Amino acid sequence: MQGGPHGRPALRPLGRALWSGAEAVVTLGLVLLLLVAHQLWWTNREARHEARQTVRTLEREWGGRGEGKRAEGKRAEGKRAEGKRAEAAPVGAAAGPATTPHAPAPSAAPSAEPARESDPGPDPRPDLAYAVLRLPSLGVTAPVAEGISKHGVLDKGYVGHYAGTAQPGQAGNFALAGHRNTHGEPFRHLDRLRAGDRIVVETRDAVFTYLVDKTLPETSARDGGVIAPVPRSAVRTTYGYGERGYYVTLTTCTPEFTSRYRLVVWGRLASMRPR
Template identity: 35%
Template sequence: MPVRLIVRTFSELCITVGTLIVLFVVYVMFWTGIKAAGASDGQIETLQDTWAQSPLPGPTSTPAAEPAPPAHEAYEPGRPFAVMYVPRLGKDWDWPVLEGTRTKTLRKGLGHYEGTARLGETGNFSVAGHRRTYGDPFRDFPKLRPGDAVVLTDGATWFTYRIDSRPHRTVPSDVGVIDDVPRKAGFDGPGRYLTLTTCEPEWGSSHRLIVWAHLDATQPVEDGKPRALSG
């Protein structure tokens, strides 16, 4: 086989491989984000329509030390039930929270770990989200700091949690981070806690980043947005 033919064949192969790599990068960095934006917006719209038609009964404004709101029907796997806002991550940062952490669920928004506490109840309400791809909801996770607000609503009540720790790095097998009382957070007894988890490093998944928070306040939706969002 002539040397020229070998060189041309090799060059064409390199071009083909390079094109595939570029297409893959475009898919990962842009197309999954576009899909996630559409999916998450659709989940929020679905929630808002549901809330408008049949709003949930909510408690009166209470300090965090009083009993949690009464439980409603169980969360349905793969379905949205709340919207989360984290001002530290952006003025327009809002993502739906769905039940479960399966891959197809996390492509639509954030995922609530099944078996952990319900929103606002005693225990550890635990939520996972992508660091990169599918909208990059937790891309800026390392920026979270103690005192930052994490605000959620179920359509009837606003729940304002306050972060207690800087992001903690651990391994995926460290399931104790979502225990009812996450001891590594420094909590030593029952309470109404929140755990957020995402992948570490930014483009990998060998480790996890964790932040813990406690419920600081609740108020009915009809009273307007909480101070953390309106300030």
């Protein structure tokens, strides 16, 4: 076997072929690792940054504080009011909440039919962020945009509103979709929501609080019944509702890292108040 230019044996044709194949496999592996890193890390980083910026922009445009800061302000106001009542109370009087004679007791459960409905206004433009969704038990805050296109909405880390379904606070079904994995993955832990957890939706004019009511762990990606005005699965018909109401529906892919099936969480409107 002849030596190479530096005295090393020259590779035979079979050896060269194996060496070239090994280099190709290593290169392909590195490319795949970079692709996985891009999908699992970079897309999340970019989408979350854009989503946070969009939430801040909406709050500035609305000229108000976010739900979290508003709640803190209300707690502080409540403490100040309690302090004033304590100072005004006669010495020796028992401390307790002020009551109004003949005032009705608060309802133990939210009403399925709120006394008034929000003004829907003009339909939002496609891909336009116009509301903010908060899932306090999951630590999720995300913009809500009209439509569920991947490029214009979901891949930005937004939650998408199914066109044709109700808007926040309206009778019917306010139906939303979001990524479970990659691109901000706002619905990554949607399966952790439990009955009674809050789903808060803020718009320019009002804040709507829904309470989680039911979960459909898995259904077909084509199960349109889950976002109907009266939501009921067309595939697993024991899941859903049989009467009109004020609903919210959250949908995402399941199992994780696939898009084969859909996970669905339903809630009912519990309260609405102006901003």
